[in-house]
Amino acid sequence: MTHPGSGRFLRVDGTALHTLVQGEGPPVVLSAGLALAWFDWDEVAALLLAAGRTVIRFDRPGHGLSAPAPAPPTAAGEARRIAGLLDALGIAGPVTVVGHSLAGFHAEAFARLHPERTAALVLVDSSVEETRPRTLLPAALRTGAARALGWALTATGLPAALGPAVRRAAVRASRAGSRAGDPAARGLVRRCYRTGRVWRGILLENSRYPDTAAELLALRPRHPLRAPVTVLAAHDGTSGRAARRWLARQAALADRLGARFEVAAPAGHLLMLDRPHQVARAVRYATERR
Template sequence: MTTGRFVRVDGVPLHVVVEGSGPPVVLSAGLAMAWFDWDQVAAPLVAQGRTVVRFDRPGHGLSAPATAPPTAAGEARRIAGLLDALGLAGPVTVAGHSIAGFHAEAFARLYPERTAALVLVDTSIEEDPRTVWPAGVRTGAARVLGRALTAAGLPAALGPLARRATVRASRTGGPDRPLPSAGGPPAARDLVRRVYRSSRVWRGALLENARYRDTAAEVLALRTGRPLAAPVTVLAGYDGTSGRGALRWLARQAELAVRLGARFEVAEPAGHLVMLDRPGLVARVVLDAGQRRA
């Protein structure tokens, strides 16, 4: 497990890890997650001759804070800018987990000539993303709350604990990687402390979450006028239970695949953090998606 380097995109220093050689793959994690959450997916991709790019969005991981509220188009542009800065001109397979699925889909729609394949890993779904409060109000509230939490010292006191609790709640043991009995993340403890004791990460997650429905609405609008030119795979996490919530989530993921004309696959058993529960399967799906374009 390693840290990478910093690349400035749109004025923001982004932390990025680049490994391997061959056709490029971009991996983007969900809300409040970090580059190291893809560690066990990256290794088999590198072994199969891929250039794997993992990066932290502004306010996430080790990247600098965001200078503006996130948008789908803005995050798509960030991926394009990062690829430019790295000198990766060829079509890329872009994989987005959770909310980053919105960003990955926006990239595929806005930059079709640069997209080899799109993989949505237990992606966020909003069929009717309505909001009650104006975006500016929600953004302002997120910033105020972030400052209050920082002033109270909560990130430093509770950040790593909150990370461990969130990961444990979002995972299910699978054959690729049984869930540790202690429920801890696969990342090294010193990296978890370095990232999640920072108030920057808490503020970044609050800001991104505040604009979640706006981002979803933006992606829905792109679907009406920006068709997908690359093959798409929707990979859903399913814990294997008969619970109503689990089955409904699986059905929504399947419905999304139909709407996008995508291949649909299920990771079972797996929680929302599919890349931790079933890293080998995620790697295989990413490889298969890129080969479909080829």
């Protein structure tokens, strides 16, 4: 069954990626954070389409409707995946690449490794690591444990029973305001989050977070950014220590990248849901100031 708003599948690096391309004009690639899907960009995409942009959304392997991940993700590998997706779509010119949360690592890696294909970089409440993350277990052991746990969850039937409810609870917890919920269509949520494939993909990607962060830190001195950068940070409107520290880290990231810094408030981590107009405006401005 084809749900409204779903796209097509393109084979990139041997993996079938679910991809949705809409509109005409300067291209924008939207990549969502860990455990999210293409439809989480719906409101931002609608605003960009109205502003005359070609909007490209895709699900990383194991996310949304895309096929399972053939191997653990890396920063360079995800940058190559974006480039391969653009090749498959026949888009040779530069794009504005937008990364939310963990996908901020991937978007920045793309901008550094493919400067000729990058018009602008926008980081939306991006993950940030100032130093190499410490790990207790080697990468291979973490990956093996993530795979084993994913298959065990699938075997118990928990994704089918609880997957959509867990997704909705996580979205509510990541938004600002007590009444903020999950705006995604229930049919789409069930279609994605009732599958063990998605939860295995989430666990696998999360298990390699510290390695991806360390890889990006190593890329920075060797591959300078040439495109304009915007760092858009979420602030929930409180004056708590955690909120102030997060803003300080985002501001430091902007300073490190020579980026324009902007705060979105009140907003939770899912900025594309809480402040879609501000996200779309930041994307438009990033391209226009190039």
